[in-house]
Amino acid sequence: MRRIRAAAAGAVTVSMLTAVTACGGGSSTDGGSNDSPKTLTYWASNQGASVEIDKKVLQPELDKFEKDTGIKVELEVVPWSDLLNRILTATTSGQGPDVLNIGNTWSASLQATGALLPWNAENFDKIGGKDRFVDSALGSTGATGQDPAAVPLYSMSYALYYNKQMFADAGIAKPPTTWDEFVADGKKLSKDGKWGTAFEGSNPAENIHHAVVFAKQHGGDFFTADGKPDFTNDGAVEGVKQFVDLMATDKIVAPGNAEYAQNQSVSDFATGKTGMLLWQSASANLVSQGMSEDDFGIAPVPVQSGTPGTGTNVNSMVMGINLSVFKNTDNLDGSTEFVKFLTSDAEQKILNKAYSSIPPVKTAQTDAAFNTQATSVLKDTLAKSAVAAPQVADESQFETAVGTAIKNLFADAAAGKPVTTDSVKAQLEKAQTQMPTK
Structure with missing residues (x-):
């Protein structure tokens, strides 16, 4: 994860989490439907030196998405000290965002709640296919043998x-x-x-x-x-x-x-x-x-x-940020389209440059910005000497x-x-x- 990294306080037992597998996100669609969503809510993690810096990085990209699709994205940048507890509360209350950032170390834990959309082959195909992503990043998206609960967004070491x-x-x-x-x-x-x-x-x-x-x-x-x-x-x-x-x-x-x-x-x-x-x-x-x-x-x-x-x-550790979708979102099509946008080659280059992270999308890594002496240390570590968090x-x-x-x-x-x-x-x-x- 991460980024500004801070403690996510409070342990929640799996028995509590798995008791609410039907719960999850969901937001206003301004009268829209799954076929024509008008609004999405997005919880982004605090990646920069401040929440305000993150807003300056992200808002222009969200404006692009709205211009291209007509879907407005309501952004909240959540500090790391609050993020895990906010997500866990959302899984139990059903009052959460449509799309959210999660620290990749939490993937298996949040997967166990049953509240996140599984990224099966059909869903991956909607965003260009699973094989677009590097193996080290995919290794921190959920428990082995299950469909991932998230899609890699930023890779770090x-x-x-x-x-x-x-x-x-x-x-x-x-x-x-x-x-x-x-x-x-x-x-x-x-x-x-x-x-x-x-x-x-x-x-x-x-x-x-x-x-x-x-x-x-x-x-x-x-x-x-x-x-x-x-x-x-x-x-x-x-x-x-x-x-x-x-x-x-x-x-x-x-x-x-x-x-x-x-x-x-x-x-x-x-x-x-x-x-x-x-x-x-x-x-x-x-x-x-x-x-x-x-x-x-x-x-x-x-x-x-x-x-x-x-x-x-x-x-x-294989560090990074993943994208997840609450599976009870009112805007499933729009949420999937937003994930596709954020993991596109163009956005991967823009966002990972802004945060000095490495794109988990293979084709985006060919950009010169990710082949400097500095980034080579991070890429080599991820490829050769990093280990995934316990899944x-x-x-x-x-x-x-x-x-x-x-x-x-x-x-x-x-x-x-x-x-x-x-x-x-x-x-x-x-x-x-x-x-x-x-």
Whole structure:
């Protein structure tokens, strides 16, 4: 997901969700019908540095759609801190948008509600076919073996952004490729009120993105092959501890980051308070906050040793934004037409350029804007060394439970309390007890 990434609070059990499978979106058609819809409502996620920036990016495109089709799109840009809860409320109340953005990590969870339109072969054919989309993006659209609950819109991966001048001033010749190098460089940068890096310690969703990668690098997963929670295996515990230790032990993250929850780490990097940033497709965000593209470099996220690749050297989750349609929409034809518009080659180029993301549509990726040195890092990561979020029905509950456990561990680190293997395991064990029972 993501983008400005913030916590989606509140776990909702699958039993609650699946009890309302007939519920979903729907909006005014101004007297129109499925054959001739007049209005659509669209919930867009906050991708830029502010909601206002997103409106400036999106509204001209929505105006194009209205001019071409006669369908007016009523836009609401929803902050990440509210988006998941807004969607879950809509699935239970039936009062929601026609078309919406979802973080791709939520695909399987929201699919389990039964409220979203399944993208079967017939529906994909209406927007040009499933084979237009890259495999890594399609892998995060719903549970394996089921018709996707969403269509990819923006593809993203994590990368390491580094301040070139701060690196030069600290005598650092090149970006780190391993975590040992990352910590060593972070210590050189952590002086005179500045820090090596920053994290959104109070943001459960952001915590999860890093935790999954650290766990993978230690040979662990948070779910078993049959989808059961397994939060206290050695790899998961070691991975979470290494992540939190960047503040607790290595001290290259300011203690105040334990309270960061919405883009503050990006702002700290943009204003020269930190020398490194681990973030998703951040270039446009950084430029909008005053940096020049010449001020920062982009490199793959570090691994334990060696270079990024498959297996335990994964260095990002497959991140991104998907489009979904509430299946009880009054404007099914118009909603499908809108999805077709947003995933057209022309719109894919415009929107992904605006957000420094990668088009999940293959033919749009050939544009020169997506073949620069910067975007090559993101594309290579997605193609070679990224892993999909767990495609399980309880994924959103997992984000809340484990993400909050890590939030608590960051709070301990900020308060000077020891973060030990035992304390990490205890927090993860508590998180596992909060997961729905089958």
